[in-house]
Amino acid sequence: MKKEKNLAVDDAVYSEEALKLAAYVFEGRFRVSLKRRGAKTEILFPGAVPEDAAGEFLNEALNQQCRLDLMKKNSKVANIIVTRMLLSASGGNKKGGVKK
């Protein structure tokens, strides 16, 4: 474990939501603090962190950003599939509605 350098990322690349989701994934393993500075977000790692913490965090932030971008594109079909599946599980696709 060693102290990592802080990072600053461009808001045009990483949304606030993606950075927050990434920070949440690391909850319980090391501390992450996010601070807005103009068009950038500063990512701070207070306390002891693993050597590869910054890289791991940026990978996860990219993963979350890609997922959010994909959601914008595919949310309609994705929601239809999930709704269909949950409706079938509830018994709601049968006559008479949800089965008790």
Add this chain to the structure above:
Amino acid sequence: MAVKTAKRTEQVPQVYWRDLGGRILLTNDFGSHALMTEAEFRRYIKTGAAPSPALKEKLGPAGFLRERLDMEALVAGWRKRNAFLFAGPGLHILVMTLRCNQGCLYCQSGAVKSSGPGTDMSWETARRCVDFAFASPAPAITIEFQGGEPLLNWGVLKKTVDYARALEKKKGKPLNLALISNFTLMDDKKAEFLLSRECSICTSLDGPADLHDRNRPLTGASSHAAAVKWLKYFKRRSDNQGPGYRIFKPGALLTVSKGSLGRGREIVDEYVRLGLEDIFLRPLAPIGYAKRAWDKIGYSPEEFSRFYSGTLDYIISLNARGTRIKEKTASMFLEKILAGRDPGFMDARCPCGAAVGQVAYDPRGQVYTCDEGRMMGWEGDDMFRIGDVRGLDYGKLAAAPASRACCASSNLEQQPMCSRCAYRPWCGVCPVYNYEAQHSLWGHMPSNGRCAVFMGIFDAIFRALAAPKKAKILAGWTGK
């Protein structure tokens, strides 16, 4: 990878491809595939034309050529392959006891040595679980008895089997019963009872005696000997069907541990020696106890892929010489790829089977999205708990946060990388694996071990499908 075309050509707007080293695999959202050379692929992508008349005949009905799209047939095929979307939870796993008389190196089930509060399922709880299973909207159900070692709770198990069969008659809903046991407590009376109730029976078999007994130690005896003795018994009974009831062929499950690597042929030979016609090369998952023992028993996805590919090749070569044996993961994927049918493989669905295709009941009557989620609950994390069987209905099940979270996070339409993967039409992710290994339900596919393992399996299958002689054998592994 996905390819988009800018202009309207013969090609459909989006296809996925993967380089298999010499052959290119082309797939699409309809679940069709085509294998072509690199030159053919380049021509197809650049010009939008079918590279040859023979390929045109193949690409047309498969939905790869815009001018030949038969949407009605393609949509019907998609619906057939994804029939589970319209069914509801069909698999109900009852964990009869957490107790086990074995101390398996990789045990993921949270087994305990002695009885205590909540270790054995009571008859009252078992009855409620069966009632709940029969209330499922699924047109047919399977009740699977697991443990621990379920025969340690024989009295309740026996009553539950009879109750479930009686309810089947009363409700008119088709029921499959399945037992997973290590066979160390099996005797003639129990065997006869289970067979007479048409219960299919499955055990664990990791290969030759030394490997099996090392993985699955039993104090003072060989667990391999017990497994072999009863596998032979059930096979003999199945080969000599009598009047009155059907007797299923016994099944065996193999867990690939570090000790299995390099011993694929010996393991397959052991299955062949016992007359088993299926072998299930299942990778270990770093969940529960296996996670803590990973240094001793685990391996990298690349090591598993090499093992899988080599062993699959050996199995295919045995088939070519007249020995009938199928690799189960491959045969389930082939059912989807070649026959366009859902084989009921909960691990590889989109969305995954958690809660919407299967549920697991722990001995206290707590209902979980799946058995892996139940194991997490036993470890102290109730992330995947749906509710208590007392007071649960299917409306509440579908509305439970665990059900909705698993369904949403295992939808490949919203998974970066998966959404553009050539194997997407037949694959699936596991939120429990992601949560345990990567700390989020969504996971991170570029570094996800399970994804790498599945990629390796698909690569091995499609490389075999690219060779006509092997492809013919693999085609025979699908149901008729």
